[in-house]
Amino acid sequence: MSSADCIFCKIARNEIPSKKVYEDEDLFAFHDIRPQAAVHFLSVPKQHVASLLDVDASHAALLGKIFTRIGQLARDQGCGEGFRTIVNTGKVGGQEVYHLHVHVIGGSTPLPAMIKW
Ligand code: 5GP
Ligand code: ZN
Secondary structure, eight states, X not given: OOTTTOHHHHXXXXXXXXXXXXXXXXXXXXXXXXXXXXXXXXXXXXXXOOOGGGOOGGGHHHHHHHHHHHHHHHHHTTOTXXXXXXXXXXXTTTOOSSSOOEEEEESSSSOOOSOOO
């Protein structure tokens, strides 16, 4: 999918509304439209990268930015005691939106088991 049709690229361009919790020149974060817990937001690079299967060394600094920022964003959302990050990848991983994003989930104590079979 091209970035023109990508829903998260549209959110990045403010063509689709979202409840943003953070934005800078490289990344943005917004509340998930179908939250799975009291706190559930997505941390997303502005650059269109489809999934972790498409990441290479050229994305290292961008991934570093996303992960160095997440702790503070989670704390700001009331998750100072901890949270879970999930990156669904591809068909097997249950990825729905093919623009790389990190789910940040928390606000419930404790979170349910990591994988439910
Ligand atoms: P995935 O399964 O790809 O890891 O997760 C995609 C997530 O994006 C889902 O949790 C879904 O609820 C969320 N999502 C899909 N479309 C929108 C939207 O238009 N706005 C927001 N805020 N979240 C969305
Ligand atoms: Zn995109």
